[in-house]
Amino acid sequence: QGQGAAPGGAPADANTILLGQVGSLTGGQATFGISTRNGIELALKEANAAGGVKGKKLAIRVYDNQSKPEEAAQAATRLITQDKVALILGDVASSNSLAMAEKAQAAGVPMITPSSTNPTVTDKGDYIFRVCFIDPFQGFVMAKFARENLKLNKVAVLQDNKSAYSIGLADVFTRKFTEMGGKVVAVESYSQGDTDYRAQLTAIRKSQPEGIYVPGYYSEVGIIARQAREVGLKVPLMGGDGWDSEKLFELGGSAISGSYFSNHYSPDNPDPRVQKFIADYKAAYGAVPDALAALGYDAARVAVAALERAKDLSGPAVRDAIAQTKDFPGVAGTVSLDANRNAVKSAVVLKVEDGKTQYVTTINP
Numbered sequence: 001q002g003q004g005a006a007p008g009g010a011p012a013d014a015n016t017i018l019l020g021q022v023g024s025l026t027g028g029q030a031t032f033g034i035s036t037r038n039g040i041e042l043a044l045k046e047a048n049a050a051g052g053v054k055g056k057k058l059a060i061r062v063y064d065n066q067s068k069p070e071e072a073a074q075a076a077t078r079l080i081t082q083d084k085v086a087l088i089l090g091d092v093a094s095s096n097s098l099a100m101a102e103k104a105q106a107a108g109v110p111m112i113t114p115s116s117t118n119p120t121v122t123d124k125g126d127y128i129f130r131v132c133f134i135d136p137f138q139g140f141v142m143a144k145f146a147r148e149n150l151k152l153n154k155v156a157v158l159q160d161n162k163s164a165y166s167i168g169l170a171d172v173f174t175r176k177f178t179e180m181g182g183k184v185v186a187v188e189s190y191s192q193g194d195t196d197y198r199a200q201l202t203a204i205r206k207s208q209p210e211g212i213y214v215p216g217y218y219s220e221v222g223i224i225a226r227q228a229r230e231v232g233l234k235v236p237l238m239g240g241d242g243w244d245s246e247k248l249f250e251l252g253g254s255a256i257s258g259s260y261f262s263n264h265y266s267p268d269n270p271d272p273r274v275q276k277f278i279a280d281y282k283a284a285y286g287a288v289p290d291a292l293a294a295l296g297y298d299a300a301r302v303a304v305a306a307l308e309r310a311k312d313l314s315g316p317a318v319r320d321a322i323a324q325t326k327d328f329p330g331v332a333g334t335v336s337l338d339a340n341r342n343a344v345k346s347a348v349v350l351k352v353e354d355g356k357t358q359y360v361t362t363i364n365p
């Protein structure tokens with residue numbers, strides 16, 4: 001059931017603007033939803049302390065999608081028809097956001113995904129936005145890093161066939177790495193939730209790669225890292241933003257050390273605005289914010305600014321206001337939305353070492 005705001009599912013009262021979030025608070029990607037919720041909550045608290053929007057307070061209703069697209073679609077429908085929210089924030093995993101976007105677009109309710117990077121999410125229509133970069137860029141980033149920084153010639157790819165995100169990122173990486181003169185010597189796949197990857201990893205070992213690109217989610221990647229070492233693969237693993245979770249280090253242990261992934265943000269960024277966000281978040285939630293928390297915070301702040309700017313709180317007015325977002329100073333980079341409602345921004349590459357991440361480099365679009 002919903003959390004936050006007043007219970008009962010009635011539309012917001014005259015003094016409140018109700019927003020909605022759909023997130024994976026339980027299931028395989030639970031840390032994604034929880035971090036995002038915290039980031040959003042912090043941003044709304046700050047906005048309310050600063051007087052709210054158009055003289056009204058902001059509230060949010062949050063629904064769990066259990067990390068499943070069908071649940072995400074249903075939760076979006078509930079926010080639209082029952083709670084009558086002004087705007088929807090979420091989800092993280094692209095497969096979930098795709099399911100939600102369909103509902104939001106059909107109903108004319110604006111949706112901002114903080115962190116779904118698959119390009120087809122915003123293709124669902126003119127009510128669907130994101131404050132992060134997209135995977136055609138993210139795949140290029142790791143291909144470039146693999147070729148130019150790690151100087152790899154031969155790599156293998158291991159993708160999650162149940163995730164639109166993973167399939168898309170694997171494709172772009174393969175294309176870019178090949179264009180840059182590298183060779184993809186093996187492509188293997190798994191299904192989200194699998195626990196034994198030894199057959200695929202053994203096949204990969206036979207192709208003698210110098211690195212393995214694993215664009216999956218932390219829940220599987222941590223286990224894959226351990227099993228890769230077990231079957232005798234010593235080469236670095238590489239991945240995308242889906243690796244970003246404290247749980248990656250727990251699951252992967254020392255096997256994940258020495259691996260690299262692309263991400264939206266690094267807590268090592270010395271920018272005082274970023275450091276203030278990190279300090280505030282730590283004080284509230286007792287943890288260093290990950291990229292999901294940072295993007296949740298940015299998405300909520302972009303939403304608040306748009307609601308303030310909108311000529312009224314109707315779907316079309318709020319949509320038009322979001323579309324005008326330009327040079328918005330986020331903690332995970334500056335948000336300027338392009339004609340396809342995607343943010344164009346740089347990515348960072350992080351190295352996993354001793355149970356934490358280290359900033360390595362920034363790659364610009």
Ligand code: PHE
Nearest residue numbers: 093094115116117165241242
């Ligand atoms: N980009 C991932 C997706 O679209 C989600 C994600 C973003 C995961 C940021 C972790 C960090 O599925």
